[in-house]
Each structure stands twice: as C-alpha cells, then as structure tokens.
Amino acid sequence: MMPQWTTNSQVPLSEFSTQRALEQVKNISKEPHFVGSGNHEYVANYLVKELQKMGLETSVQEGFSFSDWGTLTKCKNILARIKGTDSEKALLLLSHYDSAPHSASHGASDAGSGVATILESVRAFVYNKKPHKNDIIILFSDGEELGLNGAALFVTEHHWAKEVGLVLNFEARGSSGPSYMLMETNGGNAALIKDFVAANPKYPVTNSLMYSIYKMLPNDTDLTVFRKNGNVQGYNFAFIDGHYNYHTAQDDINHLSTNTLAHQGTYLMPLLDYFSNADLKTTETKNDDVYFTIPYTLVSYPFDWVLPMVIIAFGLFIILIFVGIAKRILSFKEIAKGFIPLFGSIIISGLITFFGWKGLLIIYPQYNDLLNGFTYNGHDYIAAFVLLSLAICFAFYQIFSAKKVTMNHYIAP
Structure with a gap:
C-alpha cells in the first residue's frame, strides 16, 4: 500500500x-x-x-x-x-x-x-x-x-x-x-x-x-x-x-x-x-x-454499471439455487435453517462488542480523556474484538449445523 x-x-x-x-x-x-x-x-x-x-x-x-x-x-x-x-x-x-x-x-x-x-x-x-x-x-x-x-x-x-x-x-x-x-x-x-x-x-x-x-x-x-x-x-x-x-x-x-x-x-x-x-x-x-x-x-x-451488475449477480444467484435444488444438493428447509447461525452470530457479536467497549470504559475511565476517542493500544482492541467475533461465528455454526456445514449454510450469508 x-x-x-x-x-x-x-x-x-x-x-x-x-x-x-x-x-x-x-x-x-x-x-x-x-x-x-x-x-x-x-x-x-x-x-x-x-x-x-x-x-x-x-x-x-x-x-x-x-x-x-x-x-x-x-x-x-x-x-x-x-x-x-x-x-x-x-x-x-x-x-x-x-x-x-x-x-x-x-x-x-x-x-x-x-x-x-x-x-x-x-x-x-x-x-x-x-x-x-x-x-x-x-x-x-x-x-x-x-x-x-x-x-x-x-x-x-x-x-x-x-x-x-x-x-x-x-x-x-x-x-x-x-x-x-x-x-x-x-x-x-x-x-x-x-x-x-x-x-x-x-x-x-x-x-x-x-x-x-x-x-x-x-x-x-x-x-x-x-x-x-x-x-x-x-x-x-x-x-x-x-x-x-x-x-x-x-x-x-x-x-x-x-x-x-x-x-x-x-x-x-x-x-x-x-x-x-x-x-x-x-x-x-x-x-x-x-x-x-x-x-x-x-x-x-x-456508476451506471452498478444496477445491471447487481441484477446479473442476483439472477445468477437464483439460478444456482434452483440448480442446487434440482440436483438435491440444496433444500429450502436447510437453507432456512442457515439463517439462524448467520443472524445469531451477527447480533451477538454486535452486542458483545458494543457493551464490551462500554465495560472497558468503566474499567479504564482514563480512556474517556483521549481527545480523539482512540486508545494507544486501539489496534490491539480491534484485533481482540475481531477474533472474538470470529469465535462467536464459529460457535454458532458448530451448534446449529448439526453434523457439518453444507452448501445450504452458504446461501444465507
């Protein structure tokens, strides 16, 4: 860069x-x-x-x-x-x-x-x-x-x-x-x-x-x-x-x-x-x-290319879903289940990150004194919360994917 x-x-x-x-x-x-x-x-x-x-x-x-x-x-x-x-x-x-x-x-x-x-x-x-x-x-x-x-x-x-x-x-x-x-x-x-x-x-x-x-x-x-x-x-x-x-x-x-x-x-x-x-x-x-x-x-x-590109991408996505269903690789029931770990991991990660930072400001009140709101070890906190979010995501998919993650789980995200 x-x-x-x-x-x-x-x-x-x-x-x-x-x-x-x-x-x-x-x-x-x-x-x-x-x-x-x-x-x-x-x-x-x-x-x-x-x-x-x-x-x-x-x-x-x-x-x-x-x-x-x-x-x-x-x-x-x-x-x-x-x-x-x-x-x-x-x-x-x-x-x-x-x-x-x-x-x-x-x-x-x-x-x-x-x-x-x-x-x-x-x-x-x-x-x-x-x-x-x-x-x-x-x-x-x-x-x-x-x-x-x-x-x-x-x-x-x-x-x-x-x-x-x-x-x-x-x-x-x-x-x-x-x-x-x-x-x-x-x-x-x-x-x-x-x-x-x-x-x-x-x-x-x-x-x-x-x-x-x-x-x-x-x-x-x-x-x-x-x-x-x-x-x-x-x-x-x-x-x-x-x-x-x-x-x-x-x-x-x-x-x-x-x-x-x-x-x-x-x-x-x-x-x-x-x-x-x-x-x-x-x-x-x-x-x-x-x-x-x-x-x-x-x-x-x-910028005029954006809408046609989105329509083409969405069209290909729908076609691939129906091809997957026709080949019995996908099913609507399993696709629906795939939304649970997706939204669960996003919501829980968001809440833990938001309130986790609020908690850190209580533990370290001196962070509030920083003029620009970014701590000297801010990059470490970013890395920690990213890794925590990944762990939450993996945990959700481990719990809600039954035996293993299949193609059905990729449709929702």
Whole structure:
C-alpha cells in the first residue's frame, strides 16, 4: 500500500527525497506555531526563504477573514508562482502551516508533512527544468486550524483565485499509515478519476465508499473552501493512522512515520508532472465512477454499471439455487435453517462488542480523556474484538449445523 523508506536511500536532486522532506518537517515543527505565537512568524519567514532559495518569486497575503465557524482571524498566506508556457488555468498546491492552538502540537504531521511534501516536490520539479504549460501556484495557507480562514482569504480576495483550475491539498489526521486520496467535487468524480489514473501514482490508496462517506461527514479542509466558494475541485491526500497523536503534543517529528511522508511524495511528483501539462478545464463532470485500489493499481467503472451488475449477480444467484435444488444438493428447509447461525452470530457479536467497549470504559475511565476517542493500544482492541467475533461465528455454526456445514449454510450469508 505504501513505500518502505530506509535511511540508506540515496536520492538524486532530480527526484523527491524523503530525507530532505523530513529535514523540512524538522525545521517547521521545532515548536508549536499556532496563529499569534512567536514561532508562527518564524515558520512563515522560513517558508518564504525556502521558496526564494528555489529562485521563486514569493509574496505574502495578509488580511482578516471571518469563517463559517464564527472566527475572525488575521492570516498571513505564503504564496509563490511558477509560470507555464501557455497557461489558461493554474494548478494550485496547497497545505496549511499553522499548528493546532488548543494543544502543544508541534504540527509535524498536521500539516508540516504537507508543507514539506510540497517544498521538496517543487524543489525537484524546478531542478528538472521541464517545460510545462500550466502555471503552478504554491499556497501555504494560514489559520486553517481556526476555521479555514487563510484559504477563505485567498479564495475571496486574491486575484489569482479565479485562475485556479485544480487543487492538490495535503493534510493529516494522524501521524502514520497510508495516505488516502479523497476528492472534493461539486459534481461527479469521473473526470478526476480518469486524470488520476493517467497520472499513474505508484501507490494509490482510495475507494469510492470512502469518498461517499467523506461527503456526508462534517469534516472540512482548506479544499472545501475552494469547492464551496470558488467552485474549484481537487484532491485531498491525508493519512489517519496514529490518530491519537492528532492535535496533541505528540504531533512532533518523532511520531511522524517516514513511510507515510514518502507516500505523500509518491502522490505529488507524478501528479505535478501530469497536471502541469493537462487541460485543467475538463475536470468537471456530472458522472460518477465506482473505484477501488489493489496494490499498485486503481480499478474504476461507471456508476451506471452498478444496477445491471447487481441484477446479473442476483439472477445468477437464483439460478444456482434452483440448480442446487434440482440436483438435491440444496433444500429450502436447510437453507432456512442457515439463517439462524448467520443472524445469531451477527447480533451477538454486535452486542458483545458494543457493551464490551462500554465495560472497558468503566474499567479504564482514563480512556474517556483521549481527545480523539482512540486508545494507544486501539489496534490491539480491534484485533481482540475481531477474533472474538470470529469465535462467536464459529460457535454458532458448530451448534446449529448439526453434523457439518453444507452448501445450504452458504446461501444465507
């Protein structure tokens, strides 16, 4: 699902280097740098210098922004632009540089990792001096943690905002694990999926179920502002494992996974090469695709195929049942009995898991203090409850299958 990085990796200047990106994270996340702190100004100045070091003309956008969250914030957005040869729409690379204000977060993952990914990718891109059609805008936004204020300031007040055709946004809601690709669209996703496949990132991790759930959640990123206020769509890239470090003092360089940082780089480099020359006016569509990833590959097909596929599958299922009955392998009586272990195991597993967790919160009341509701040994609990559910399932089938499990028992599930 993701690259395995080692310190022995020797990467030429023409390529993305996780080691160099990690050095950027280290410099950005030495101390908490929330809006209004002394270190916030230090990080802003550092980013300006790093962009200038690449030979890029930088600018700073300052102003007040009132967010949907009810916060009025003075923001300081850091901007740079790489001119293309024939640009009609610009590609925008986006991440925020402020850290969470309500904790001693150093902002290494959220979102120092995103800023570092962009800095190192842009450095490699500029070093290669490849001709490209589209302008590339780099935006390190401010005030994201207070209400997406910096992004709102850019979209509503900066004259570059109307030129943006697509956004690549790098975020974090944890400190490790694979980076998932999520989209923000006002219409369908088919065109964005087609372009993503064409860009061919090496380790794609995503699926359309995640996309559907994400659209129903209240979670917002800077990219949401571009979609809602500017009708500009794009891609989010974010990792969510190590969730207990999110917005805490443990969001520092020591808890950021180097494999995760490397994964972010494997997204941006090919996407930057592709979208710097793609037609950014063709990303809008009303059609949706169903999609999912297997190692190294993204599989997609039109959403319109779903109903015919379900009908065909259901038809084949019914035919196979009647063939089984005709051959006396199946019987309606035994098929009906097969629903008892199925629903029994599901209901009992669900109840034991639900109330089992409630019991653990009584035994260990300190779990209630965890900001994100996920314990440090949460993966162990998941494994334990999964194994317990399997044991319950096996027990039900052992009790209700008489002598042995037969084909009849497979019909219900």
